[in-house]
Amino acid sequence: MQGRDLLGMCALRSRSLSVDAASILKTKEDLRSKYPVGSVDLELDSKSEIAVIRLCHPARRNALSGKMMAELNDRITELKNWKGRGLVLCGGISPSPASFCSGGDLKTMSGIMSEGPSAGMAMCALMQDSMVKLRALPLVSVAVIHGTAIGGGAELTTWCDYRVFTTEGSVSFVQIKMGLTTGWGGGSGLMEILGRRKTLKLLLAGPKISLRCDDAESWGYSDATVSVSPGDDPAEKGKEFLLNSVLNSELDSGVGRAVKKMVASVAVEPCISNSLDKEREVFGEVWGGPVQQAAFAQFLKR
Ligand SMILES: CCC(=O)SCCNC(=O)CCNC(=O)[C@H](O)C(C)(C)COP(=O)(O)OP(=O)(O)OC[C@H]1O[C@@H](n2cnc3c(N)ncnc32)[C@H](O)[C@@H]1OP(=O)(O)O
Secondary structure, eight states: OOOHHHHHHHOOOOOOOOOOHHHHHHHHHHHEEEEEEEEEEEEEEEETEEEEEEOOOGGGGGGBHHHHHHHHHHHHHGGGGGSSSEEEEEEEEOOSSOOEEEEEEEEHHHHHHTTHHHHHHHHHHHHHHHHHHHHSSSEEEEEOSSEEETTHHHHHHHHHSEEEEETOOEOOOOOGGGTOOOOHHHHHHHHHHHHHHHHHHHHHHHGGGOEEHHHHHHHOOOOOOEEEOTTTOOHHHHHIIIIIIIIISOOOOHHHHHHHHHHTSTTTTTHHHHHHHHHHHHHHHHHHOHHHHHHHHHTTTT
């Protein structure tokens, strides 16, 4: 039903994501040099044939700095030709409390806001480019949500094919409280996963709704709940989920990649590109507004 809704939307609009590669490259160079903290790390496990992308910025609950936004795009691009089967997206291992990602690094976001509207739109376009590239990979992807996924961090969880929550995991789309709409593709991702009514409810509730593992399952947002003991690597839980519940290890991985490639290019994908264009446009209408300015200033002066 949700897919059919999207196909209907697609028939009405036929534009595609219109951001050129040179602009993306320039944005990455800019963000890398101006906000150079944290890292996004990639591990290629040839035994399981599953790659892991880790968002590592423990001092700020894995918030994405400018450098990390650029590196996330780099790491996803590096995976395009990797001959594996799966991908796990998770927060970097950090001391308690666990965190998936606390969204955009508010120091980076404030800096971008002070540069004027075009810098905000360029950041948004870069993150959407990463989402489109991740979805198009011939790897089946899962986000392992261990700790909080907030704001843009919550948006990242919509990018993957599946979501696994640990018993400490939660997702909260706080954007409205920060004076923003989704700008990293989360609106389009949510529409595909939850449909219109639940997407509206979640985005309008903002921090009032924090989906923990049980709620996430009943909302249809989570595909599994797992428990993680101290010292465990949550990424391993993502690999187990993919190997036990999705990937068929008895079959040829090349054919498996072809299946994912096919699913990633048919039906809703053309619509996602169109809806990302719209999402970026609406994001630009609120970016830098008074609610955002006040919310960012309040957080940063704590
Ligand atoms: C794309 C649009 C967006 O993503 S807008 C950003 C949306 N994100 C947010 O509003 C999350 C803001 N952060 C929080 O609500 C809390 O810090 C959360 C994540 C719930 C963690 O709370 P708690 O466990 O009490 O830790 P804390 O607040 O003391 O934070 C620890 C240190 O991390 C920092 N931190 C956290 N989140 C960010 C962030 N998004 N950007 C920059 N820094 C962040 C805190 O400032 C704190 O740093 P410090 O130890 O005081 O130096």
